[in-house]
Amino acid sequence: MLNIPKLIIVCCAVLSLRCVQATSPPQFLKDINGYRSACKSIGWEPKQDCAVYNVVAFHANLNSHLNNLDPNTTIKFENVQLNKGNGYDPNTGIFTAPEDGVYSFAWSFLSKVGGTVYLAAVIENADHAHTCIGNQQSSYISASGHLLYELKEGNKVWLRTWHVPATFIHSGYYSYFSGSKINSL
Template sequence: MTRGDSPKPKTFRHDYATYKNVCREMDWVPKCDCHKETKEGIVAFSAYQSAAKNYKAYETWIFDTVLVIDGNSYDESRGIFTAPSEGTYVFTWATLTDPNKMTHPFLWVNGQFKGYAAFNNSITSQKFWSSGSNTVLVRLKKGDKVNIASGYRATYAREKYTSFSGWKMH
């Protein structure tokens, strides 16, 4: 095909739409409304902790500096994400702790642990910083609450290096 033989935009769009429909009928592409998320709006957030803080056991961590919030689902004053709709969500968190300190950030869904992380510098004589992270996929229903909280012990988390993010996959 030469440049002069290229299809016109209207013909191309029609041929492409026909091709997509044929592929769907043959199960070669997912049978889904791929634009549904765009119509409803994106659900995503990312925030970090603005100041170093000691947390009590089971205390919710506050990520008060919001970098991104789409879908108005994260409350930075309480550190809680509320699922706006049913679906599969991804949550990731990271933290840094000082020498001779420990941290145990756990992912909670409706008061139940769903993801764990632990960094313990309190039993070593070495003077180093410890960091870590975790990522968990969870199935949520509308209204489910998700947060990061200390595990079974009091903990310490550094500012700026301690973050929490989440988004809806589908």
């Protein structure tokens, strides 16, 4: 009679011993397929194949300085460095979730002497995080923010000014907006 728990322990031991040995890429793939076949023969199936995971990630920064923006102005980060999944639209400044999942968003901005900037991270027209620089007195200063949030396909995320007019936001790599899906639901 087949003892499944002992067979699983033996398979795991063999796998761990094989993992420490150096193999060529073709041999490694052959070995992995063999292990998958062995696991399948005892009824074990993985929950999700790593090969079907879709990468969703974007990173964009400003092309030019922004001056005297009214409150509730969406910031458009036009210089797109990365846009896997095509969720970010530089024409609108809005990220639209291409699929359900937990997402991580980060942003940073730089202002100069006398600068005042209040930014809100917005999801579906509701503020979820605020960052600000108020009446900056040194040469330059930056502020940054981070937000983790569970999104459904089609949910929209963007950064906008709030509270008071934004007097100056520096362009280039100093001011950016980025996000990525970190987990599927």
